Amino acid sequence: MLRDYLVDYFLTLVARPEQDQIKITIVDGFCGGGLYLNEDGKEVVGSPVVILEAIKEAKVRVMGATNRRKDIHFDVQLLCVDANKSALQHLRQVLTDRGYADQLARSEIELVEGEFANHAPALVQRARKRSPKSGRALFILDQYGYDQVPLQTLQAIFSTMKRPEVILTFYVDSLINYLSPDNWKAFERKTGVVGAITAADLDKATRGPGWRRKIQSALYEQITTKSGASFFTPFFVRPQKGHGDYWLLHLSHHWKARDVMAQTHWTHHNHFVQYAGPGLDMFSTGYATKIDDDGRPQAAFEFDDLASQSSKTALLEQIPRAIAACPDGVPFRKFIVDQINWTPATESMIEEAILDVVHDQQIEVIGDNGSVRHVRTAIQDDHVLRFRRQFSLGLLSKMTAVE
Incomplete structure (x- = not known):
């Protein structure tokens, strides 16, 4: 997943044919030793090697594009952080051998020894000074568990830089199993996630129905809203073997970065799920958990063909209602940006559904001169989507009746 996302990320950054340089700092906050043996005894490369290989692949693909006019320089600095000195020594050897x-x-x-949280302030400042105009940096924080990346660190990243991104793993199932009325305050002090959980939520004698769901929802809301990020994904990684799911949270200041990450989830649908609904409001039925209060597995949105079809069905129903709520219409780009945090769908999936709704004459597309545009394959950013007035009364009445 990481490799595919990074390749697409770099390709997005160098979309302009005349561009001759990309400058970015990548911080791998829990880099490890760079090479591992899996359960089958096969070697598996760690994240630093994955990152470097993705840079190579992206450059090859960029230069292979038919519209590329000049060579492009990938000015990437990779800062690898780990608290384990032996792991860094092993990583240095792995990188040298490769x-x-x-x-x-x-x-x-650069290899940096120590806890990520301790080095984070200096790393953020280095990234900011290195790219003062673009403010571009990527922090890959595949933490050990759930308490190695304090909320204050995320806040520093998003308040200091213009275009940062964070890929953060958070072992939420493990955390919920671990927390108790005796230790939750210590968790709050270490992580800065304060007020999301109460002793009553954790006490077996007093916790109410849906307690796991309540904790997950509160934790997710705190991390996403208080991190300072503008856009985010809340999807789960589902290990083939293991003890529960963990979040892979992608946080950013740009909607396009969020869209690229969503595309990656669809590509790797056999490893990603989300326990909410399709369409434009995936949290409308609440944030579910993998295991319910009686220990039964819950149905999941698995980013497969069935999920794709259910998404399209939901979008076709919800898009007219959403646009009807804007009497003067809404520009296509604004509609995407307003919706993208709350849907598992990608921009292209939403655009395809909008085109179907336009074809069904439920909404119309208005150009910059105020005239109706007969779009068939693509909608421009400044095209205004507007509910067709001659159908408004009947369709809105039907929507109200359904609700």
Whole structure:
């Protein structure tokens, strides 16, 4: 997933044919030793190698594009942080063996020993100074559990930089199993996630129905809203073997980054789920959990063909209602930006559904001169989507009756 996302991320950043450089700092906050043996005894590369391989692949694909006019320089600095000295020594050897010795010598790759949370303020400032105009940096924080990335660190990232992104894993099932009335205050002090959980939520004698769902929902709301990020994904990673799901939270300041991450989830649908609904308001029925209060597995939205069809069905029903709520219409780009945090659908899926609704004459597309545009394949950012007035009364009455 990480490799595919990074490749698409770089391709998005260099979409303009005349561009000749991309400058970014990538911080791998829990980098590990760079090479592992899986349960089958096969070698598996760690995130630093994945990142470097993704840069290579992206450059090859960029230069292979038919409209590319000039070579492009990937000015990427990779900062690898780990508290384990032996892991960093192993990583240095792995990178050297794989041909990255010169990049280590030139400090294009740096290994930093220590806890990420302790180094985070200096790392954020380094990234900001390195790209003062674009403010572009990517923090990959595959933390050990759920309490190694304080909320204050996320706030510092998003308040300091213009275009940061964070990929954060959070072992939420493990946390809920661990928390108790005796230790939740210690969790709050360490993480800065304060007020999301109460002793009553955790006390077996007093907690009410849906207690796991309530805790997950409150934790998710705190992390996303108080991190300072403008856009986010709330999807789960589902290990083939393991003890519960964990969140892979993607936080950013740009809607397009969120859209690229959503596309990656659809690509890797056999490993990603979300326990909410399709359409434009996936939290309308509440944030569910993998296991309900009676220990039964819950149905999940699995980003597969069935999920794709249910998404399209929901979008076709919800888009006219959403646009009807804007009497003067809404520009296409604004509609996407307003909706994208609350749907598992990608921009292209929403656009396809809008085109179907336009074809059914429920809504119309207005150009910059105020005239109706007969779009068939693509909608421009400034095209205004407007409910067709001659059908408004009847359709709105039907919507109200259904509700």
